[in-house]
Amino acid sequence: HxxxxxxxxxxxxxxxxxxxxxxxxxxxxxxxxxxxxxxxxxxxxxxxxxxxxxxxxxxxxxSVGNATQGNLLDPGSTPHDNLNFLLFCGAVIRGVNKYGPLMRAVIASASNDHRLGAN
Incomplete structure (x- = not known):
């Protein structure tokens, strides 16, 4: 479109x-x-x-999911489903913290910085 x-x-x-x-x-x-x-x-x-x-x-x-647990970004409606969601969120936060510089090289490149603020 x-x-x-x-x-x-x-x-x-x-x-x-x-x-x-x-x-x-x-x-x-x-x-x-x-x-x-x-x-x-x-x-x-x-x-x-x-x-x-x-x-x-x-x-x-x-999106992140699998055939048995479905969408891992969905908190779910039961305590067990919510626990899976919280565990996944914790793992994502840990990964971002541990690999932040590597992620920045891919996500926040010079061209992306230019796009977001230079003009």
Missing amino acids: YEVAPSQFEIAPYYESANIAADHQQLMMTLMKSTAKKHGFMCLLHEKPFAGVNGSGKHVNW
């Missing part, structure tokens, strides 16, 4: 396992760039290519 900036659209893929989703993201970006070039256009995937105009806003929404 249309987004805010001129000629900006959203592509919303279906859920799939992370490794396949990453491959499909790369394939989609390559396909968009080659198709644009074929028609004499340019496909810009930079987060903020022009001052004052929205960029691609490339981002990833994620």
Whole structure:
């Protein structure tokens, strides 16, 4: 569907396992760039290519779950389900605390800092 900036659209893929989703993201970006070039256009995937105009806003929404426990981000309606949720939240917080610098390298890159505040 249309987004805010001129000629900006959203592509919303279906859920799939992370490794396949990453491959499909790369394939989609390559396909968009080659198709644009074929028609004499340019496909810009930079987060903020022009001052004052929205960029691609490339981002990833994620969910975590499995076949037996379902959505691990859902608190649930029973004390047992809530305990699983709290345990998962604790593990996520521990992971963020332990691997924060590595996450920053991926999440808060220079281009993302530019997108969020430079313009």
